[in-house]
Amino acid sequence: MFRIGLKMLIGDRAKYITLVSGLSFVVLLFVQQGSVFCGLMVRTAKPVEAVGAPIWVCDPNLQSIDDSKPMIDTELGRVRSVPGVKWAVPLFIRQVQVRLKDGKFQTVRLFGLDNSSLIGRPSVMLEGDPAALNAPDAVILGKAESDRLGINGQFPKIGDTFELNDRLARVVGIADVPRDFLSNPYVFTTYDRAILYAPRQRKQLNFILAAPQDGVPVEQALQNIRKTTGLGAFSQEGMQWLTIGYYMKNTGIPINIGISLTLVFVVGMAIAGQTFYAFALQNERYFGALKAMGTRSRTLVGMIILQSVTVGLIGYGIGAGAATFIGWLGRNGRLAFYTPYQLLIISFGVTMFICLLSSLVSIQRVLRLEPAVVFRG
Amino acid sequence: MRKLVSILLPLIGIAFAIYWVMVSAKKPAAAPPLNPPAQNTYLKTIAGAGIIEAAGRNINVAPPIPGQVTQIFVKENDVVTKGAKLYQIDDREQRAKLATAEANLERAAAAIATAQTEILNQQAAEASAKANIDALKASLADAQQILDRNEKLAQAGDIPNRTMASSVAARDNAKARVSQAEAQLLQTQAQMRSAQARLLQAEADKKVLVAQRNELSVILDRLTIHAPQDGRVLQVNIRLGEYVSSQPQTPPILFGETNFLQIRADIDEINASRVQPGSKAEAQLKGDPTKKIQLEFVRIDPYILPKKSLTGDNTERVDVRVLQVVYRFSPPAFPVYVGQQVDVFIDAGS
Numbered sequence: 218m219f220r221i222g223l224k225m226l227i228g229d230r231a232k233y234i235t236l237v238s239g240l241s242f243v244v245l246l247f248v249q250q251g252s253v254f255c256g257l258m259v260r261t262a263k264p265v266e267a268v269g270a271p272i273w274v275c276d277p278n279l280q281s282i283d284d285s286k287p288m289i290d291t292e293l294g295r296v297r298s299v300p301g302v303k304w305a306v307p308l309f310i311r312q313v314q315v316r317l318k319d320g321k322f323q324t325v326r327l328f329g330l331d332n333s334s335l336i337g338r339p340s341v342m343l344e345g346d347p348a349a350l351n352a353p354d355a356v357i358l359g360k361a362e363s364d365r366l367g368i369n370g371q372f373p374k375i376g377d378t379f380e381l382n383d384r385l386a387r388v389v390g391i392a393d394v395p396r397d398f399l400s401n402p403y404v405f406t407t408y409d410r411a412i413l414y415a416p417r418q419r420k421q422l423n424f425i426l427a428a429p430q431d432g433v434p435v436e437q438a439l440q441n442i443r444k445t446t447g448l449g450a451f452s453q454e455g456m457q458w459l460t461i462g463y464y465m466k467n468t469g470i471p472i473n474i475g476i477s478l479t480l481v482f483v484v485g486m487a488i489a490g491q492t493f494y495a496f497a498l499q500n501e502r503y504f505g506a507l508k509a510m511g512t513r514s515r516t517l518v519g520m521i522i523l524q525s526v527t528v529g530l531i532g533y534g535i536g537a538g539a540a541t542f543i544g545w546l547g548r549n550g551r552l553a554f555y556t557p558y559q560l561l562i563i564s565f566g567v568t569m570f571i572c573l574l575s576s577l578v579s580i581q582r583v584l585r586l587e588p589a590v591v592f593r594g
Numbered sequence: 595m596r597k598l599v600s601i602l603l604p605l606i607g608i609a610f611a612i613y614w615v616m617v618s619a620k621k622p623a624a625a626p627p628l629n630p631p632a633q634n635t636y637l638k639t640i641a642g643a644g645i646i647e648a649a650g651r652n653i654n655v656a657p658p659i660p661g662q663v664t665q666i667f668v669k670e671n672d673v674v675t676k677g678a679k680l681y682q683i684d685d686r687e688q689r690a691k692l693a694t695a696e697a698n699l700e701r702a703a704a705a706i707a708t709a710q711t712e713i714l715n716q717q718a719a720e721a722s723a724k725a726n727i728d729a730l731k732a733s734l735a736d737a738q739q740i741l742d743r744n745e746k747l748a749q750a751g752d753i754p755n756r757t758m759a760s761s762v763a764a765r766d767n768a769k770a771r772v773s774q775a776e777a778q779l780l781q782t783q784a785q786m787r788s789a790q791a792r793l794l795q796a797e798a799d800k801k802v803l804v805a806q807r808n809e810l811s812v813i814l815d816r817l818t819i820h821a822p823q824d825g826r827v828l829q830v831n832i833r834l835g836e837y838v839s840s841q842p843q844t845p846p847i848l849f850g851e852t853n854f855l856q857i858r859a860d861i862d863e864i865n866a867s868r869v870q871p872g873s874k875a876e877a878q879l880k881g882d883p884t885k886k887i888q889l890e891f892v893r894i895d896p897y898i899l900p901k902k903s904l905t906g907d908n909t910e911r912v913d914v915r916v917l918q919v920v921y922r923f924s925p926p927a928f929p930v931y932v933g934q935q936v937d938v939f940i941d942a943g944s
Contacts, residue, residue, distance in 0.1 A: 291901060291916065294865070300639075304633045
């Protein structure tokens, strides 16, 4: 009986292709929009990932990683004095202006790393050696977006120079770094030099990176830091979510993407429902015949659900594949695209929901169907 | 065919989606520290930033009088004993003044000699005057004797009155000469006292000039700057011909005792109450925390002072005060230098 249902589905080529491609397109849009949303949101927190440390200490009112609320220098000593803290080092992050050789200006994200340990340095070096940061005026550039620092859109090379706050900076290495939400190039240097590269301000230390002592859970160390110093303390994930939360709350991205997703959902419903309805209408005769032959309504409902689920599965597979293929194509470019597994599960649920909901129309029609309809017209 | 495509295409799609999810979920591992960061070794600790200095603090040897540097006797790293010459400020003016003072002193000595000679002269004059008086008195006695004899002869009428009158005149004359000689003696004595007074004055003048000469030579001596104690020359910031003020911005010569070194650790005032006198402490060299120094407690400075910012920017405002705890240590096997920054961990007990 279910074979007949499937045959019925595939048999009408035009309808079948319309159904499958319509649904695929809906899934494609859903996954793609969802991935773009996740991609944008995850990108806001990429600077945290680029640095990478178990514990981030900052001003308690810090809103995101892009925020700068510097603390006084001695806070470093206080954090080191907290029980359960193994080490603590300063970190400086600020958006600063670079003056290029051709006189143009470009904003970069400047990272000032602890002078000797260089904790927070980029983990993958494409060219050069991180130890070269000990040389005078040395900086390491992140490859991503760094074409904006070159002349005529060329990527800067080792040995290139530019000006930061009227001081010379010389590229000694190129690192592989993620692209972030603000899409500014990354410049890494030592803490002491970063302070000179940034415009003067009264307090400089805006982050302290720390690690818990062996055997102390991160959460415990975080609590100790918060309690004894009154500063804000976050785990790496906590800092990422803080930043993501800030952008979720303070930008139009969730609303914009939310509207897109709703539209995708509604359009998907409309396409699938309409096609299913047309499909049911066309196959009314066959269902009538089956009914006349004595097939029970439950079986017929099962057939219809099987049909819609099959279409759903096929559409989902193709759509999800196509959407992630878009992401794959744009993996090295500026496309913000991140597909968490949760998105695949959610979009699967949504697809099934659309299919089942739109098949309701057909089910209701089939249930009401008079077997006599076969003999009409 | 259609069936096959219907099965294969979604499967490929799903497979690709799963592959993509796995690829994009991969996170790069954080890079390990290039050098290990400074790590706490105590169960409970108070951490601070410290700076190494010479035992008993670095001494900024500035001149008492500003001037041009004409000679430098030491170079960096020289070990000198207390009182050794460090550098010389231009002393030509002081030397010229001293020469004048010496000349004046000689003149005063000459004046004394003159006064003394005069006293000798007066003494001689006095003696001569006295001898004169004696001689004249003898003449007077002689004249008186002649007169007395002539009087007897005159009463007897043996001699004429004219001879008698002549004898009286001779005696009166002798008397007057004695009086004159006595007056001369008095005059000589007065002159003698006057010469003595001049001698006293000349001697007093000489004392004044000696004092002035001594003052000038002290000033001259101060222009040569000496080591205030045994120690090592840490820094020489002056060159020949440079002008040094008595309150220079950079120390002309930085000097300190380096057989023992000490560490001055800045502790945030918020943690100040947790620091116990005598607690153990460890210092780790900035940049290489594997180089550890065990410290011996010296004292806690009783005054909490504004933190000196290590950014080196002197226009920066102070917004925190720090407690300074002083520890000492003998130089370890690896090289450490005065002025080096260290991370200090003080044991806060359990």
